[in-house]
Amino acid sequence: MKRVALVNPIRQRRGVAPVALEYLMSGLRRRGIESEVLDLCYCRDSAGEVRRFFQSRPFDLVGVTFRNLDDVWFGQWFLPKLARVVKEIKQATAVPVVVGGSGYSIAPRRILDESGADLGVVGEGEDALPFLAECAGDRSRYPEVPGLVWREGSEVRINPSGTLDLCSLRLADRSAIPHDRYTYAGGKKGGAGVQTKRGCDQNCIYCVVPNIEGRQIRLRPTSDIVEEIGNLCESGVRRFFICDSEFNVPQEHAASICSEIVSAGLGERIVWQAYVSPVPFSLELAQLMKRAGCETIFCTTDHGNDLMLERLGKNFRVEDIRRAVAVARSAGLSAIYSLMLGGPGETMATVEEAVGMVMALRPIKINLSDPPGIRIYPNTPIADIVRQEGFSRKNPNLQGRIEGNDDFFEPVFYLSRGLGVLGRAIRLWRALGGLRTRVLA
Numbered sequence: 165m166k167r168v169a170l171v172n173p174i175r176q177r178r179g180v181a182p183v184a185l186e187y188l189m190s191g192l193r194r195r196g197i198e199s200e201v202l203d204l205c206y207c208r209d210s211a212g213e214v215r216r217f218f219q220s221r222p223f224d225l226v227g228v229t230f231r232n233l234d235d236v237w238f239g240q241w242f243l244p245k246l247a248r249v250v251k252e253i254k255q256a257t258a259v260p261v262v263v264g265g266s267g268y269s270i271a272p273r274r275i276l277d278e279s280g281a282d283l284g285v286v287g288e289g290e291d292a293l294p295f296l297a298e299c300a301g302d303r304s305r306y307p308e309v310p311g312l313v314w315r316e317g318s319e320v321r322i323n324p325s326g327t328l329d330l331c332s333l334r335l336a337d338r339s340a341i342p343h344d345r346y347t348y349a350g351g352k353k354g355g356a357g358v359q360t361k362r363g364c365d366q367n368c369i370y371c372v373v374p375n376i377e378g379r380q381i382r383l384r385p386t387s388d389i390v391e392e393i394g395n396l397c398e399s400g401v402r403r404f405f406i407c408d409s410e411f412n413v414p415q416e417h418a419a420s421i422c423s424e425i426v427s428a429g430l431g432e433r434i435v436w437q438a439y440v441s442p443v444p445f446s447l448e449l450a451q452l453m454k455r456a457g458c459e460t461i462f463c464t465t466d467h468g469n470d471l472m473l474e475r476l477g478k479n480f481r482v483e484d485i486r487r488a489v490a491v492a493r494s495a496g497l498s499a500i501y502s503l504m505l506g507g508p509g510e511t512m513a514t515v516e517e518a519v520g521m522v523m524a525l526r527p528i529k530i531n532l533s534d535p536p537g538i539r540i541y542p543n544t545p546i547a548d549i550v551r552q553e554g555f556s557r558k559n560p561n562l563q564g565r566i567e568g569n570d571d572f573f574e575p576v577f578y579l580s581r582g583l584g585v586l587g588r589a590i591r592l593w594r595a596l597g598g599l600r601t602r603v604l605a
Contacts, residue, residue: 165196165197165198166196166197166198166224166225166297166298166300167197167198167199167200167221167222167223167224168192168197168198168199168200168223168224168225168226168227168293168297169199169200169201169202169217169218169223169225169226169227170185170188170189170199170200170201170202170226170227170228170229170340171201171202171203171204171214171226171227171228171229171249171253172185172201172202172203172204172205172229173204173210173228173229173230173245173246173249173250174204174205174230174231174232174242174245174246175204175205175206175207175210175245176205178348178353178354179205179206179346180231180346180357181341181343181346181354181355181356181357182201182203182205182229182231182341183356183357183358183359183407184229184231184265184289185201185203185227185229185340185341186201186335186337186338186340186341187290187335187359188227188229188289188290188293189201189337189340190290190333190334190335190337191289191290191291191293191294191333192293192294192297193337194294194333194334195294195297195298197294197297197298199340200221200223200340201340201341202214202217203341204249205345205346206345210248210249210252211252211255214249214252214253214255214256215252215255215256217256218253218256218257219256223257223259224259224297224300225259225260225262225293225296225297226253226257226259226260226261226262227262227263227264227289227293228246228249228250228253228261228262228263228264228281229263229264229265230242230246230263230264230265230266230267230268230275230279231265231266231267232266232267233267233270233271233275233541234539234574234575236539236575241574241575242267243275243278243279246263246275246279247278247279247280250263250279250280250281251280254280260282260283260296260301261280261281261282261283262281262282262283262284262285262293262296263275263276263279263281263283263284263285264284264285264286264289264292264293264311266372266376268284268285268286269286269287269372269375269376270372270375270376270541270542271542271571271573272284272286272313272322273313273320273322274571274573276313276315276320277320283296283312283313283314284312284313284314285309285311285312285313286311286313286322286325286376287310287311287325287326287376287377287378288310288311288325288326288327288328288362288377289311290328290333291310291326291328292309292310292311292312292326295308295309295310296309296312306321306323307321307323308323309323310323310324310325310326311323311324311325311326325378327378327380327382328362328382329382330361330362330382330383330384330385331384331385333384334388335359335384335388335392336388336391336392336395337392337395338356338392338395338396338399339395339399341356343355343356343396343399343400343401344400344401347403353403354403355401355402355403355404355405356396356401356403356404356405357404357405357406357407358389358392358393358396358404358405358406358407358436359384359406359407359408360383360384360389360406360408360411360417360418360421361381361382361383361384361408361417362377362378362381362382363377363378363379363380363381363382364377364379364381364409364410364413365379365380365381365413366409366410366413366441366477366478366479367477367479367545368466368476368477368478369475369476369477369507369508369538369544369545369546369549370476370504370507370538370539370540370541370544370545370546371409371544372541372543372544373409375543375544381413381414383414383417386417386420386421386424387424389421389424390421390424390425390428390430393425393430393434394428394430397430397433397434401434402433402434402435403434403435403436404434404435404436404437405436405437405438406436406437406438406439408438408439409439410439410440410441410464411438411439411440412438412440412441412444412445412449413441413444414444415444415445415446415449418449418453419448419449419452421456422449422452422453422455422456422458423452423456425456425457426452426455426456430456430457431455431456431457432457433457434457435457435459436456436457436458436459437458437459437460437461437462438453438458438461438462439461439462439464440461440462440463440464440488441463441464441479441480442463442464442465442480442484442485442487442488443479443480443484443488445487445488445491445492446491447491447494447495450491450492450494450495450497451495453495453497454495454496454497458497459497459498460497460498460499460500461492461497461498461499461500462499462500462502463485463488463489463492463499463500463501463502464502465485465501465502465503465522466478466502466503466504467503467504467505467514467518468482468485468503468517468518468519468520468521468522469482469514469517469518469521470482471509471514472507472509472510472514472518475507475508475509476504476507477545482521485521485525486521486525489501489525501522501525503518503519503522504536504538505518505536505537506536506537506538506577506578506579506580506583506587506590507538507546507578507580508546508549508561508578508580509580509582510580510582510583511580511582511583512582512583512584512586514582515536515583515586536579536583536590537563537577537578537579537590538577538578538579539575539576539577540572540576540577540578541572542571542572542573546578547572549578550562550578555570560581561578561579561580561581562576562577562578562579563576563577563578563579563590563591564576564577579591
């Protein structure tokens with residue numbers, strides 16, 4: 165029987181449980197392939213832990229998840245950490261190492277080269293990883309593997325990504341990760357992630373989700389989602405995060421999930437949070453979410469000026485935000501509102517309008533991109549805007565690595581020159597933050 169090791173390489177003080185690895189296990193299990201997780205999140209000596217793990221058991225393939233390319237704030241760069249773990253794995257075992265995940269899918273060729281991995285997978289891996297394990301190094305079958313990134317001589321090839329039918333993908337078994345290690349603040353934060361759908365049909369100019377998951381929204385069966393939550397609850401998990409781009413898109417699917425959570429008697433046993441778009445967001449859905457155990461919504465308002473919302477590619481306007489705030493408050497949901505300032509066309513007047521609108525709503529908490537500015541990722545609308553403006557030091561709207569970074573691989577930010585003195589202060593803030601990051605690394 166084939167055996168696959170699944171590795172979480174990112175080490176953080178307050179980590180995020182690697183839900184992707186548990187979902188990958190389901191794909192392997194369906195094909196009769198055994199798997200085991202090596203979670204390095206809270207490991208002090210990763211090299212020693214990797215060595216002990218691979219010395220104690222044989223594997224045919226190693227899968228490494230890479231969730232984030234950087235922190236989108238001060239430009240903390242996660243790639244060196246990934247490359248270090250890949251090197252440690254390759255020193256401990258001779259089997260192929262394949263990297264995947266949302267962070268990897270942003271720049272698959274560059275990360276394959278710079279991480280030292282043998283192979284990569286763009287997009288979903290539940291089909292690709294079992295296929296690779298079954299290939300057992302047979303390179304003649306590589307062109308058949310969906311989303312595979314592989315070397316053929318001096319060329320790096322990328323196969324077309326597959327699109328999984330989520331109705332046939334059973335994800336309810338969540339027994340591989342001890343989730344209690346991911347709760348903190350006296351159990352009031354952290355927990356387990358659950359995905360209810362994949363894909364996004366929105367047009368936010370900064371977002372990479374449509375590139376990674378596709379623009380077609382694919383829904384998981386409600387029964388599978390609620391069974392997954394129930395299994396986690398039975399194992400002791402009480403806190404959840406719905407890790408969709410927007411839980412309420414489409415609204416009918418969100419309502420169905422909440423209704424079934426209530427019917428299963430889970431609503432009083434769990435607490436959860438989710439990202440929510442201001443549209444569509446009815447009072448009926450908000451009340452259902454509350455009954456189903458929802459505690460807090462992260463409302464992706466982004467701005468408080470209609471023209472800036474349009475420029476950011478949002479499908480709602482200020483009046484929709486005000487209505488969504490009223491709905492959340494009426495249903496008794498706590499809400500955190502996020503602002504993304506500094507985008508194309510931003511001025512001090514639009515910033516003041518956005519801040520004024522949010523403050524008038526009397527929010528409990530506001531999330532700002534910290535500090536303001538939009539991380540420019542490759543193959544996004546904002547990257548196209550920058551190319552039209554000119555990607556060079558002469559472009560006053562840019563902050564970050566310019567030279568030798570034509571593919572936006574390393575952190576570079578859009579920070580509108582219309583911010584004037586505030587923009588210059590933010591640039592200094594970012595520079596000091598980057599210095600602090602390098603000193604502490």
